[in-house]
Amino acid sequence: MASSSVEVVLGRGKAGEVALFDLDTSGTAVSTSAVAVDALPAAVAAREADGDVRWIWSDTPTWYAPLLSAGVRVRRAWDLRLVHAILRDAASVQEDQGLRGQTSWDAAAGASDDLDTLFALDDGVGPPEGADAALAEYRRQRSAIAAAAAGTAGSLRLLAAAESAGALIGAELHAAGLPWSVEAHARLLDEQLGARTPGGLPSRIEDAASAVRSALDDPGVSLDSQPKLLRALHRAGILVESTSRWELSQHDHPAVAPLIAYKKLMRLYTANGWAWMDEWVRDGRFRPVYVPAGVVTGRWASSGGGALQIPRQLRTAVCADPGWTLVTADVAQLEPRVLAAMARDTALAAAASGRDLYAGVVEAGALATRAEAKMAMLGAMYGATTGESGRLVPRLRRTFPRAMGLVDEAARIGEDGGRVSTWLGRTSPAAGEAWRTLQSRASGTDASGSDESHARRAARDRGRFTRNFIVQGTAAEWALAWLGDLRTRLSALAPVDVADAAPRSGPAFARSPHLAFFLHDEIVVHTPLAYAEAVADAVRTSAASAGRLLFGEFPIDFPLDLKVGRTAEKE
DNA sequence: TCTAAGTGCGCG
DNA sequence: AAAGCGCGCACTTAGA
The missing domain is CATH 3.30.70.370 (Alpha-Beta Plaits)
Structure with missing residues (x-):
């Protein structure tokens, strides 16, 4: 990317210091400087005020959280750890670029929560990489991108920049937070869950539980233990195989409605109740x-x-x-819009143009109703083979052969153990050792029927994953x-x-x-x-x-x- | 007393 | 009890 911005590598320097390397356009350090850790925010702010800088650092949570805490924002970054992961796995990157072997760059980034201050850097917490190691890794990444398969370098550069911008935004979103009204939240909890009772469940949950127990004629049954609840339901003649809402709702029994209500209220109480509010809203x-x-x-x-x-x-x-x-x-x-563009499917793009995509699919004559169009499209992107969704997919295939061909091909590659890539070049993980063993055992002469069906199922599972990977990843x-x-x-x-x-x-x-x-x-x-x-x-x-x-x-x-x-x- | 796995459900 | 992808979290039970 012919970028006009200055590039500065930032990394751990001598004890208590951060080293900064200014790079020229070839990625060579042309000047170096060092600042005390606690002077870093001011130094970064000064450089940002000077002009457009791309900060190249080991990972964004470690470096950016303390800067944000000090009130300093940056415009551009290059997150070495995130870009490393992309390039290491990218099919378009050559093998011998020094990115494949397991290195410290493969480690997960530190949790940003503990790193809001620069003392963390001073204490030796955070990434081990000094500025020298960061510069070396950056140069590896640059040359790997430059040497990538014909026509892919630009996409990889774009992906690296977008990924790094995303890392900045993730840190900023955490710092800014979502404005949240505890009053409105508490009002909703009061309305839905009823009065809080010390040492017990809120009143409306308690009410629902009592209704379930009396409808089941089982005064002491635990509603939170799946096996116990299942047995109680069976004893009451409700012959379900699970306790999921979907299956319960198929049965007509006085216990069903209060049980579903209980589950709903309990979910709100445990997942987003008063405890959640106390912990997460400040x-x-x-x-x-x-x-x-x-x-x-x-x-x-x-x-x-x-x-x-x-x-x-x-x-x-x-x-x-x-x-x-x-x-x-x-x-x-x-997702279907992205699929249309990836596949260069002008028919699907036209159906999507300027309106609800599913309405356009109906107008194109592929399916009768919006609900069917949606069901079929999701089925195509997820790999549905049975049920209503699976039944409708072939209709879509007839009308939009290019788009459907792209996801079908991605599925085939996955079933064969291959890898697929997104539009910008993020590549799906390779098939695991266990998966490969399963497949080779099933293709052997002494394979049992069970081996074959297991392998077949695993292959199909993987195909659905790669099918969806290209769409979800490009989205x-x-x-x-x-x-x-x-x-x-x-x-x-x-x-x-x-x-x-x-x-x-x-x-x-x-x-x-x-x-x-x-x-x-x-x-x-x-x-x-x-x-x-x-x-x-x-x-x-x-x-x-x-x-x-x-x-x-x-x-x-x-x-x-x-x-x-x-x-x-x-x- | 700890961890891992199973179940169920919230979101896209 | 999903079918049909990707997640995180709370709760329980089984096992060490």
Whole structure:
């Protein structure tokens, strides 16, 4: 990438110091300097004020969390650990680039929670890599990308930049937090769960439990123990094989409704009840720990707080500060759109253009109803073979052969033990040793029928994984591009007068419009009211820009469901 | 008393 | 009891 930014490698230096290497365009260090650990935020801030710098560091949680704590934000980074993982596994990268052998760069990044201060660096906590090792690894990564298979270097560079931007955003999202009203949350808990009783369950859970026990005529039965509950259900003549809601709801018995209610309330109580609120909401902010690229496909994971599982009913608690508002946006049918573009399937792209994709699929005559179209499309991307979904997929295959051919081919490669890659070049993991053994045993002359069926099932499982990998992974890349572009646009909006409309808490950058939440294909921006329209424009513009960045002029659009409002509720 | 595995359910 | 991908978390039971 012909970048105009200056590159600076930052790493551990002599005791108590951080070393900084300024690089020229060839990746050679042209000047070195050192700063005391506690002077680092000021030094970084000064360089950022000077101009566009790309900070090359071992890993973002370790270096960026302390900077954010000190009120310093950076524009660009290169996360050596995340990029290492991409290049190490990428099919387009050559074998002999020094990235394949197990090294310290393969270790997981440290938990950001313990590293909010630079003392952690001083104490020898954090990555072992000094600045020299970081520079050496960066040079390996640069040359590996430069030597990558024909036509793939640009994509890998883009992926590395997007991944690193994502790492910055993950740290910033944690620092800023999602504005959360404990009042609204507590109101919802009171309404749903009833009064809290000391040493016991909330009243409405207790009520539901009593109703179940009397309907089962089993006064002491435990509802939290699956085996005991199952036996009690059988004794009452409810012949289920599991205690899942889906199966229970198929039965007509007076115990069913209260049991389902019990499970629902209990879930809210244990997963997002008062204890969760006490632990995870501070100063009006929910601050989950995001783990960028925590999923093999490149999707983000989260750790603690269940950030990726906030129940929709709790959306009422997501509430902007006074004088501020929320811009909430999600992409409609991101994965099939990405699939259409990857496959260069103009028929599917046309069906998606400017409207609900599933409605377009119906109009194209592939399927009769929107519900069927959705079922079939999900089935195609997940690998459904049976049931209604599996039955409908062939209809889609006839109408959109290119798109369906791409996922079918990805599945075939996976079943054969091969690897597949996303649009930008993230490659799926190789088949494991156990998987290979299973397959070779099944193809031997002395293979039993059981060997064969086991191997067949494992192959199918793997095929469904690789089938979905290319779509889920490319969708994650699109989302990174969207986030990265949006972050830049938001930071260009001027900070507001702090006295006029200050957020209740958070870092300095949170005094102007900023990202507050991200979940696969959805973002929430917290913004002063005056900027709401500018933010909405930025959100839409960055979505269009992400589409072009990945897919060029291929005619695919990414329409957003966008809402501006005090709460983040969606219809 | 600890860990691992099973079950179920929340999210995309 | 899912079918059909990817996760994290709470709770229980089995096993060491």
